[in-house]
Amino acid sequence: MRGWPVATAKVRHGVLHGVHKSGWLVAAVAAVLVLGACSGPAKASASDPSSTAFSGTASTGPVSPAVTVPPMTTSSGGADPSAPDPGTGGTASSPVDQSGNANPDDTNADPPPTTTSADPPTLTISPTPGSTTVNPAAPITAVAAGGTLTSVTLVNPTENVQVAGALSADKTSWQATQPLGYGKSYRLTATATNDDGQTVTGTSAFTTLTPHNMTMPYLEYTGRYPLTNGATYGVGIVPVVHFDEPIADRAAAQRTLQVTTSPHVDGSWYWSDAQNVHFRPKDYWPAGTKVTISANVYGVEVGPGLYGQSDVSTSFTIGRRQLTVAEDSAPKVDTVTVYDAAGKAIRTMNTSMGKHGGVTVDGRYINFYTPNGTYTVLDHKNPQMMSSASYGLPADAPGGYAPEPIYYSTRISTDGIFLHELNNTVWAQNHGYDVSHGCLNLNKANAVWFYNNSLIGDPVVIHGAKGAPQLQFSEGGEWSVPWSTWLAGSAIR
Structure with missing residues (x-):
């Protein structure tokens, strides 16, 4: 589903x-x-x-x-004892005796003027x-x-x-x-x-200056979900800075963005549009990496009259390395295998993926394949209300369905692909039939296990379906973008 x-x-x-x-x-x-x-x-x-x-x-x-x-x-207007006497034109002197000689013993003589150097x-x-x-x-x-x-x-x-x-x-x-x-x-x-x-x-x-307009940055990850300070994410997490106004000067905005890691990890920013810039390394994050993302935009002009509204920052940790690979092997049994950091399979589960083909609704083609590519876990919901209308297929259309709760749902794409429980397709899961609208159906035990043992940001690689489209960037396919293309998406060369 x-x-x-x-x-x-x-x-x-x-x-x-x-x-x-x-x-x-x-x-x-x-x-x-x-x-x-x-x-x-x-x-x-x-x-x-x-x-x-x-x-x-x-x-x-x-x-x-x-x-x-x-x-x-x-001059402050006071008399200067070292200045000439304005009445006589002479200079100030100590008392003199009748012979005209100075009297050195006169105790009433004024002290010499004090000066400061x-x-x-x-x-x-x-x-x-x-x-x-x-x-x-x-x-x-x-x-x-x-x-x-x-x-x-x-x-x-x-x-x-x-x-x-x-x-x-x-x-x-x-x-x-x-x-x-x-x-x-x-x-x-x-x-x-x-x-x-x-x-x-x-x-x-x-x-201080008054901006014509301001923009607020939000620290998120794929799918417009907020990054949680102090959280632990999987090795495929892709942080995103979302600006609530279009950015005319992307280079100026990008210079305010800072990624601090321990240990050091190289990565690059990629602008998907005028409001969203994504960050990822060339390969998955090393397990245990400490990451801090900051947007220090306050006081920075990022477009004509457009200034940053506030600085924001968040920190998180990269958890253990875990990779999930789903193979669409129909007519053989489709499988979902979870691997640990050493590459050892820790669980293999039967699944049923998207039924092949699609339908055209109001001139728009809706594909039922499960696209090939590298996804990441985006969210967990139990239950998740689902409806075919959410991706453009009316409930009363052929293959459509009305809203219903789906349990132990782990989202892996922005357009509605999940790994979830669906016990009424266990027969298909065990016999190599693809019957879903794109999701990966699991029995309850497997759905519960994956729900409880996956981290947001864990990579999920899906391949094998002949004729299936490639996962698009807009659907959550950041890791499907070649590294050279990713580097070209930076506003700073």
């Missing part, structure tokens, strides 16, 4: 600075633009404020330059004050020279929210450790102080 669920849900600044020294005030104001370029947003890390969370991302939109605040000492500290703040299109994933930083940072705050004054940040070990640099929001206003204020107590404070008020 072949079918789909009857009802399915689509898974689908510078400011004044100064210091009192011996009764006189020094203040400074200045701003110098320092322009930096980047190939994409650098994501801050709390442990290393200058590090990035991924490499090779695409351009992510405008990134504002920094502002450097070097000190510029000006140290320059006040400077600040470099990014982004530039007044920027209105700051990328929310770009680095937000404050850097001190000639001193250390003594205070840094980054706030969204509208929502009264403070953004977390990290200070370097030497206290000379600070960086925000979380991305900002789209279309929001922020104020960054930093103060630096040197060893002489001189300070400088800088402030930058800015606004």
Whole structure:
């Protein structure tokens, strides 16, 4: 029997600075633009404020330059004891006796003026004050020279929210450790102080960009099923990143995708259309591999005005290696044999596959063969409601059937092919007759065993039926795609 669920849900600044020294005030104001370029947003890390969370991302939109605040000492309006006397044109002197000689013993003499040789500290703040299109994933930083940072705050004054940040070990640099929001206003204020107590404070008020549209990535596997964090999958699992908007710049989007494995496994991405990109190695995953899939799209422009909505990540483990091979040997008995990692057969089961031929309904040919190719286990349902109408054959048409529950159903294709229990075809299973609509019928004991002993992602290879079509990519045939073709499907060469 072949079918789909009857009802399915689509898974689908510078400011004044100064210091009192011996009764006189020094203040400074200045701003110098320092322009930096980047190939994409650098994501801050709390442990290393200058590090990035991924490499090779695409351009992510405008990134504002920094502002450097070097000190510029000006008069504060107080009297300078070393300056000429404006009344006499002379210079300040110590008391003198009647002979005109200085009196070294006069205890009322003023002390010599004090001076400082140290320059006040400077600040470099990014982004530039007044920027209105700051990328929310770009680095937000404050850097001190000639001193250390003594205070840094980054706030969204509208929502009264403070953004977390990290200070370097030497206290000379600070960086925000979380991305900002789209279309929001922020104020960054930093103060630096040197060893002489001189300070400088800088402030930058800015606004982040507002995307025209956003796209959310979903981490799935074949058939639009969600990947489960912490799950164990078979060696044939094919992770898929599904975007809920068509991606115009596939290379930009693909650069945000990261696959981390232990041990190292080479693989490649393959775009099946503008919204779905699949990942697989050349051969099956090694058993025991630890895999983490990440889509770091936030702040990345993946089409004109289209930005990533949020970063997502999930981790899973590859389980034991198990391979199932089904042979359509009619008129001899069809068999399903399950092999372990050493290639030893651990169970052989009789089956009945798809009856040969097909029918034409409303100009569309419906094939009853079980296609040849490499499938993977996609889902387990007990029971699974099935109906011929789910693949286009009306229940009242010849060969059609009304919705009914089918037990111990293990799905292996997106168009409704299962290994499942069907005891009323045991006679066909044991005598080499193909009577199903494409599914592999099993007796109850075998259906239960396969249901309980297969992992999602286990490969199932079907071959032998003469005249049967080849499993298509859209039906779950990722492993039937030649490796050279798969590599050509990447947006990055």
